[in-house]
Amino acid sequence: xxxxxxxxxxxxxxxxxxxxxxxxxxxxxxxxxxxxxxxxxxxxxxxxxxxxxxxxxxxxxxxxxxxxxxxxxxxxxxxxxxxxxxxxxxxxxxxxxxxxxxxxxxxxxxxxxxxxxxxxxxxxxxxxxxxxxxxxxxxxxxxxxxxxxxxxxxxxxxxxxxxxxxxxxxxxxxxxxxxxxxxxxxxxxxxxxxxxxxxxxxxxxxxxxxxxxxxxxxxxxxxxxxxxxxxxxxxxxxxxxxxxxxxxxxxxxxxxxxxxxxxxxxxxxxxxxxxxxxxxxxxxxxxxxxxxxxxxxxxxxxxxxxxxxxxxxxxxxxxxxxxxxxxxxxxxxxxxxxxxxxxxxxxxxxxxxxxxxxxxxxxxxxxxxxxxxxxxxxxx
Numbered sequence: 252x253x254x255x256x257x258x259x260x261x262x263x264x265x266x267x268x269x270x271x272x273x274x275x276x277x278x279x280x281x282x283x284x285x286x287x288x289x290x291x292x293x294x295x296x297x298x299x300x301x302x303x304x305x306x307x308x309x310x311x312x313x314x315x316x317x318x319x320x321x322x323x324x325x326x327x328x329x330x331x332x333x334x335x336x337x338x339x340x341x342x343x344x345x346x347x348x349x350x351x352x353x354x355x356x357x358x359x360x361x362x363x364x365x366x367x368x369x370x371x372x373x374x375x376x377x378x379x380x381x382x383x384x385x386x387x388x389x390x391x392x393x394x395x396x397x398x399x400x401x402x403x404x405x406x407x408x409x410x411x412x413x414x415x416x417x418x419x420x421x422x423x424x425x426x427x428x429x430x431x432x433x434x435x436x437x438x439x440x441x442x443x444x445x446x447x448x449x450x451x452x453x454x455x456x457x458x459x460x461x462x463x464x465x466x467x468x469x470x471x472x473x474x475x476x477x478x479x480x481x482x483x484x485x486x487x488x489x490x491x492x493x494x495x496x497x498x499x500x501x502x503x504x505x506x507x508x509x510x511x512x513x514x515x516x517x518x519x520x521x522x523x524x525x526x527x528x529x530x531x532x533x534x535x536x537x538x539x540x541x542x543x544x545x546x547x548x549x550x551x552x553x554x555x556x557x558x559x560x561x562x563x564x565x566x567x568x569x570x571x572x573x574x575x576x577x578x579x580x581x582x583x584x585x586x587x588x589x590x591x592x593x594x595x596x597x598x599x600x601x602x603x604x605x606x607x608x609x610x611x612x613x614x615x616x617x618x619x620x621x622x623x624x625x626x627x628x629x630x631x
Contacts, residue, residue: 279371280324281364287312287321288365294319299340301416301459302366306336309365313358325358326492326501335362338485339418344439344462346424349489352553355465358489359420362463367417372408376423378472385409385421385434386444399448409435409462410444416459424464425473432480435462439483469551491535492554499528501554502561509562515569523577524561526618530585531557534600539607546603548589548596560584578621582628601629 281288288303291312296305304312313332315323325332338345339362347355360370374384387410393403412419424432438444442456464484467473492498506519531554533539537547563584567574574580582604589596604626611619 280360303368304365309336312365313361326497339461344484346484346486347465350551351467352555353489355489359463363418372412373420376427380427382431382434413456413460416457419462421464425466429474436479502557505558506561506565517569520577546599548599550589550592550596582625
């Protein structure tokens with residue numbers, strides 16, 4: 252089958268087309284990986300209407316492909332990504348659920364960038380999100396001057412995606428009030444959005460339009476989705492990284508990126524990363540590598556949190572000579588992480604020190620001896 256139409260390929264921005272003055276602190280994936288997207292757009296094969304890439308190329312973009320020299324961006328189950336792609340290819344809405352910090356938003360961004368060339372048509376859900384942000388608003392200057400008209404209509408990201416056949420993203424949809432969430436019901440079922448103020452005027456979804464939403468399983472201040480809205484989504488659970496080696500490699504890579512972004516030329520201490528990820532995984536699972544029971548904190552200790560702590564430790568060592576022993580900084584950083592949701596989690600972390608860390612230190616393991624010597628930090 253022939254490649255995508257020229258109008259679709261034109262959406263993919265080549266690196267040389269991004270002006271230097273537009274350099275961003277956190278470039279979106281369609282900018283950061285523009286070269287890979289342009290290369291994948293040339294792959295032959297069937298593709299759903301309005302898609303830039305074939306479904307296989309979308310999976311390759313997200314999960315990496317050695318043959319095509321595509322970097323891996325999402326560390327997770329390939330079959331999960333394939334199910335997500337099939338859902339969107341069938342024009343079903345996709346809801347990614349999971350604990351905070353499991354890369355739901357990143358996966359949503361990557362899928363959007365690969366399918367339609369932009370991840371920017373996004374609504375951030377919160378208690379303050381209004382129905383207008385999911386449907387449409389008005390340019391009040393034109394509204395007062397001329398009354399309701401198409402020119403006075405202000406598209407929401409969802410309406411803009413419908414007009415152009417792209418992907419709309421709704422982050423943390425369950426933080427929106429139920430009546431706001433239900434504004435999506437007719438959009439997802441009828442694939443059109445009526446504007447009663449303009450009579451019979453309605454916007455019909457162009458081919459390629461779909462919605463990706465995310466929701467945290469463990470969060471406060473969330474609203475239950477209605478049964479009608481749930482039926483219009485395919486649910487996919489994004490789990491924490493199962494393989495310890497993959498999680499360590501991910502944290503290492505993200506820490507290198509943090510150092511490079513800050514202009515620090517130092518190297519990442521592998522011992523610090525391995526020790527930190529080991530502690531995270533044991534506190535998260537409730538059992539040590541040796542099979543010893545560990546009291547689990549109520550706070551979610553995600554891979555994203557491990558990346559943040561590892562980056563902080565690496566930057567401290569790069570900028571402050573007295574902080575170059577990164578292992579000794581782990582207890583203080585961990586304490587700050589576990590106390591975010593429940594102050595009692597500090598006692599649970601101390602219990603981990605008095606059991607797992609103490610027993611490993613007694614075996615003479617150098618790194619764990621260093622950690623045991625810093626126990627006083629946890630008593631502050």
